[in-house]
Amino acid sequence: MASLSVAARSVDLVKTYGSGDTQVRALDGVSAEFYKGEFTAIMGPSGSGKSTLMHCLAGLDNATSGSVSIGDTELTSLSDKQMTRLRRDRIGFVFQAFNLVPTLTAIENITLPQDIAGRTADAEWLDTVLTRLGLKDRLKHRPGELSGGQQQRVACARALAGQPEIIFGDEPTGNLDSRSSGEVLSILRTSVDEFKQTVVIVTHDPRAAAYSDRVVFLADGKIVDELREPTAESVLDRMKSLETV
Numbered sequence: 001m002a003s004l005s006v007a008a009r010s011v012d013l014v015k016t017y018g019s020g021d022t023q024v025r026a027l028d029g030v031s032a033e034f035y036k037g038e039f040t041a042i043m044g045p046s047g048s049g050k051s052t053l054m055h056c057l058a059g060l061d062n063a064t065s066g067s068v069s070i071g072d073t074e075l076t077s078l079s080d081k082q083m084t085r086l087r088r089d090r091i092g093f094v095f096q097a098f099n100l101v102p103t104l105t106a107i108e109n110i111t112l113p114q115d116i117a118g119r120t121a122d123a124e125w126l127d128t129v130l131t132r133l134g135l136k137d138r139l140k141h142r143p144g145e146l147s148g149g150q151q152q153r154v155a156c157a158r159a160l161a162g163q164p165e166i167i168f169g170d171e172p173t174g175n176l177d178s179r180s181s182g183e184v185l186s187i188l189r190t191s192v193d194e195f196k197q198t199v200v201i202v203t204h205d206p207r208a209a210a211y212s213d214r215v216v217f218l219a220d221g222k223i224v225d226e227l228r229e230p231t232a233e234s235v236l237d238r239m240k241s242l243e244t245v
Contacts, residue, residue, distance in 0.1 A: 004035040006071075007166045007198040008057050013066035015052050015221075026052040027063070028221035034166070039192045039199045041209040043235065044218035045243050050202045051170060053218065057200065058168045059087050071165060088117055092159030092167035094188075094201075096174040098151045100143040107139040110157045121161045129160045132194075133187055149180025156187050160197070167191070169201035173208055185211040206235035217242060 015027040026049045034040050034057070042050045055061035056068055059075050068075045070090060078086065093099075100109045110130075114121045130136050133153045143151050152172065159167050169188065173181035189211045191197040201208070209215045210232040217225040219242050227238060 004038070006033045006069075007036040007038075008034040008071075008200065009069045010053070010057060010063075011067045011069075013053070013056060013068065014064045015049070015056060015061070016064045025221050027056070027066075029066070030218075030221070030223055032216060032223055034198065034200050036165075036198050037192060037196050038214060039189060039212040040201075041212040041215045041230070042200065042202045042218065043204065043209055043215055043239060045239075046204075048218040048242075049221040050218050052221075054168055054170060054200065054202045058091055058093065059083050088113060089162070090165045092162065092164035094152070094155050094159050094167065094169040094172040094184075096171040098143070098148075098155045098175075100151055100154060102143050105140050105142055106135060106146065106154045106157075109143070109154055110135075110161050113158065113162055122163070125163060126161055129157050132190060133157050147180070148176050149183055152176060152180065152184045153187065156184060156191075160191055160195070164197075166198040166200065169199065169203075171203060172201055173203070173205065178207075181205075181208065206232040206239065209235045 010030050010032050013027050013030040017024045017026060030053055042054060044050045052061065056063045070086060073086060075083065101112065111121050133156060135153055135157055138146060138150060173184050176184060185208055188199050192199055203209055210230050212230060213228065215227040215230045215235055216223055217238055224242065225238055227234060
């Protein structure tokens with residue numbers, strides 16, 4: 001692993017909610033590295049801290065202590081304005097709920113982050129993304145005119161359009177049927193293999209995790225295991241052992 005560059009890193013990350021007797025330690029000293037050009041899945045039982053970890057890595061939530069870096073940039077040292085710029089310029093997001101603007105067309109949703117930033121998406125790159133995602137004939141449709149799978153493909157295109165350093169997905173297939181889920185995961189896999197993107201997703205689905213290069217397992221706010229070249233069966237076995245501990 002020494003030869004791989006680190007896209008995101010957490011060091012001794014702690015996140016607590018509440019205080020006193022009711023305090024919950026969602027993350028309990030998590031140190032992890034996520035490598036450039038890799039697809040990593042974060043898994044664990046309900047309440048293990050997996051979404052909290054991803055939100056802290058992506059700058060959507062502040063850790064109680066410890067540090068998070070995107071590339072060489074340490075997030076805790078950033079002002080709110082710098083953090084907003086980093087999320088806009090260097091990070092892509094794909095959420096379970098799609099988070100599309102219902103009044104905008106597909107292409108307007110896809111280019112929205114660049115439009116807000118006053119930039120124009122690279123035309124050749126955008127065309128490649130739209131072609132690969134099979135969206136060329138859907139660009140004038142609004143979200144309400146698209147299926148769930150198509151809406152999530154639009155969300156993937158939006159995440160890819162700005163050529164971010166890293167894409168985070170929070171249960172990106174959680175609201176999709178198995179066929180649409182497979183399409184979206186194939187897109188994320190392709191973005192790693194063909195576009196050299198870095199992808200980190202949180203998922204509870206062993207079949208989704210099987211698309212990744214590496215699975216990181218959390219339990220009770222700690223990283224407890226890691227699996228490379230996962231299959232749905234090997235992931236399911238690890239998950240069962242975690243849930244019976």
